[in-house]
Amino acid sequence: MPDPVVPARATCDLRAATPARVALGRSGASLPTRPLLDFTLDHARARDAVHAAFDAARLVAKLRELGLAPAEVMSRAVDRGEYLRRPDLGRQLDAASAEVLARTATEPGRLAIVIGDGLSPTAVHAHALALLKSLLLRLAAEDAVAICHVVVASGARVALGDEIGAILGARMVVMLIGERPGLSAPDSLGAYLTFAPKPGRTDAERNCVSNIHQAGLSYDEAAHKIAWLVREGLARGGTGVALKDESADRAPRRIGTASPGGTESGAKMSSS
Known part of the structure; x- marks a missing residue:
């Protein structure tokens, strides 16, 4: 040899x-x-991450310990196999889940947080709670942006947040979701922000903060970017190509101050 x-x-x-x-x-x-x-070995870890079981009940319990009241929903994908074969089903709520959300949507709010398993439940179990804790502090730090709803979604694709946000009447939805595993990062978490969510939104209408894991973007760095995008998105009335991430260069806008067009942005948010 x-x-x-x-x-x-x-x-x-x-x-x-x-x-x-x-x-x-x-x-x-x-x-x-x-x-x-x-x-x-890395290929096996990536495959395991894709097929890992999503413990939604445990995540809901942990969220309740944070003082939140999460709803638990499912997409139309009946199992993991169908979820992987039919991405379209992961973008739609099943009928029972839609009814559950409709009953909890007592009044519109500004911000809904959706935590979905995505293509790496491993990433959600490893990072979602720690990131959310940091994000809650960031959102409350200045011009308190309260979270009106928290939802845990099984069999979720990114676009599932659009239907969830529309039913809840949220002005913006932040989807925390497991990203497609790579050979160097099987547990990468992503955050997708969409203003005025509704079915049919495209990726061009979202902002994404990705590669959140131990060897990537830290929880505090990611939370800073997400909170900045939330405030700016609400103030400007848009996300995606209309909202460039300038979180490293500019102070966050105070919600309710005049927007660049001279109009007043937003009303006081309900904490329901």
């Missing part, structure tokens, strides 16, 4: 700066044993 080919020093330095698979070396026409085994 030929000796493995060792990458040059500059390429080795690059490996130290990124978890991406670069400069793996080679042994003949194949990979060395160690990189091959690492790839196989």
